[in-house]
Amino acid sequence: MGLPVLGILTLYLNDNGALEERPIYQRMSLAGKKLGLDVFVFTPQDVNYKQNRIHAHVYNPATKSWTRRWSSFPNMIYDRCRIQRSHRFQQLLHFRKQYGHLTFLNRVLRNKWTVYKTMRKEARFRAHLPLTRMYESPQDLTEMIRKYPLVYLKPINGTGGRGILRIERHQDGTYLIQGRDQSRRIISPQRVPLSSLHKRLASWNLKSNRYLVQQGIQLKLSNGRVHDYRMLVQKNGEGIWEVTGCAGRIGAPRSITSNLHGGGEAVTMKALLGRWIGNEETAEKVKKTAEELGVQISSFLEQSYGRLCELALDLAIDRKGHIWLLEVNPKPAREVFIQAGEKETYRRAIIRPLEYALWLHDQKKLRKEKSTIRDETNPDT
Incomplete structure (x- = not known):
C-alpha cells in the first residue's frame, strides 16, 4: 500500500503557468517524504473532471526539478x-463546489x-477588536473620524496592504x-x-469597492515607522492548535502598513516588543497573553467556519501592552520568520501542516476500521 497523498491546491498567477509559492512547495514535498507523506501540487485548471484525475506538479529530488504526472485524487x-480577480478564481469556486465532499x-x-461580526458576538474577544464598520456612505467615515483621531480604510477582501488608507x-x-x-505603491500624503x-x-x-472603516491604533516607533506582529497559529501532529511563532514587522519609511511585500522588514518579537514596551518582564507577559489569545481565536474561528489547519493573526500592541487583532489571514506566508532570522520557526511552519495531514489521515483510517468492526459485530443492525 502506498503512502498517503496530500494535494496542495493553488492557482496559477498568470496564463503562463507560474506558481506563487513553488519554493515552499518544494520544501514541503521533501519534508513530506521524510514523514511518510506523498505531496503534489495542482490547480483547478489541472483537473480532468470527466476522468476525476489530476495533471499534477511533482517535485523530483533526484533531478531537483518539477515534472508533471497524471494522478488520482489525493487523500x-x-x-x-x-483571492484573484481572474477567470482562474472562478475555476477555483467551481472546483470547491464540485469536490467539497473531499477531505x-x-x-x-x-x-x-463577516469574521469581525462573528468575533464581536463573543464577549471575550470584543476588547481586542478595533471598532469596525462597513462603509455605506460618507457619514460612516465622518462619524468614525470624529470618534477616533486615527482610522484606517481597508478593502473587505484586500491582502498585502493593497488599497489601504490611513486618515x-x-x-x-x-x-x-x-x-x-491597489499595486501597493505609496501614494503622496495629502492634508x-x-x-x-x-x-x-x-x-x-469606497462603497462600490466594499471598504471597511476601522479604528486606528497608534503604532509609530520613534523613527516614525509603523510596526505590528505576525503570529502563526497551526494545528500540530495531534490535531491541537499551537502558536508556531510570532515575529515583529516594521513598515518601510512613509508606509502606513508593515507588510514585507510593501518593503517592510522582519525582526524578532522579543526585540521589537522589548523596544516598544520598554520593560522586559511586562513584554514577556504580553507575549504569553498574545499566544493564549491566538489559540483561542483560531479554535473559535474553526468552530464557526469549519476545519482549519493554520491562521496568521496580525496583531497590534499598544503602549500599555493591550493586544488588538487587526486582521486574520487564512493563507499565511512564512517568510517573516526566515527574514527575522528564526530558521527553526520557519522549518516548523512548513512541517506542521504535513504532520497535521498525517494525523487527520490516521483519524479517518481509525474511524473506518471502527465502523468495519461494528458492522461485523452487528451484521443485522
Missing part, C-alpha cells in the same frame, strides 16, 4: 488559493467584515491622508480640511 487537500485540511474563511486628525482640524494604491476629505477620497469608490 487530503491543502487549499493555498488566495480538506482547511475550509474557506469568510471576508474581514489621521490633527489638532488644527485638518486630516492627513496616507496609503497605498485636507474635513470639508474636502470626502472629495479627495471619491476616486477610491
Whole structure:
C-alpha cells in the first residue's frame, strides 16, 4: 500500500503557468517524504473532471526539478488559493463546489467584515477588536473620524496592504491622508480640511469597492515607522492548535502598513516588543497573553467556519501592552520568520501542516476500521 497523498491546491498567477509559492512547495514535498507523506501540487485548471484525475506538479529530488504526472485524487487537500480577480478564481469556486465532499485540511474563511461580526458576538474577544464598520456612505467615515483621531480604510477582501488608507486628525482640524494604491505603491500624503476629505477620497469608490472603516491604533516607533506582529497559529501532529511563532514587522519609511511585500522588514518579537514596551518582564507577559489569545481565536474561528489547519493573526500592541487583532489571514506566508532570522520557526511552519495531514489521515483510517468492526459485530443492525 502506498503512502498517503496530500494535494496542495493553488492557482496559477498568470496564463503562463507560474506558481506563487513553488519554493515552499518544494520544501514541503521533501519534508513530506521524510514523514511518510506523498505531496503534489495542482490547480483547478489541472483537473480532468470527466476522468476525476489530476495533471499534477511533482517535485523530483533526484533531478531537483518539477515534472508533471497524471494522478488520482489525493487523500487530503491543502487549499493555498488566495483571492484573484481572474477567470482562474472562478475555476477555483467551481472546483470547491464540485469536490467539497473531499477531505480538506482547511475550509474557506469568510471576508474581514463577516469574521469581525462573528468575533464581536463573543464577549471575550470584543476588547481586542478595533471598532469596525462597513462603509455605506460618507457619514460612516465622518462619524468614525470624529470618534477616533486615527482610522484606517481597508478593502473587505484586500491582502498585502493593497488599497489601504490611513486618515489621521490633527489638532488644527485638518486630516492627513496616507496609503497605498491597489499595486501597493505609496501614494503622496495629502492634508485636507474635513470639508474636502470626502472629495479627495471619491476616486477610491469606497462603497462600490466594499471598504471597511476601522479604528486606528497608534503604532509609530520613534523613527516614525509603523510596526505590528505576525503570529502563526497551526494545528500540530495531534490535531491541537499551537502558536508556531510570532515575529515583529516594521513598515518601510512613509508606509502606513508593515507588510514585507510593501518593503517592510522582519525582526524578532522579543526585540521589537522589548523596544516598544520598554520593560522586559511586562513584554514577556504580553507575549504569553498574545499566544493564549491566538489559540483561542483560531479554535473559535474553526468552530464557526469549519476545519482549519493554520491562521496568521496580525496583531497590534499598544503602549500599555493591550493586544488588538487587526486582521486574520487564512493563507499565511512564512517568510517573516526566515527574514527575522528564526530558521527553526520557519522549518516548523512548513512541517506542521504535513504532520497535521498525517494525523487527520490516521483519524479517518481509525474511524473506518471502527465502523468495519461494528458492522461485523452487528451484521443485522
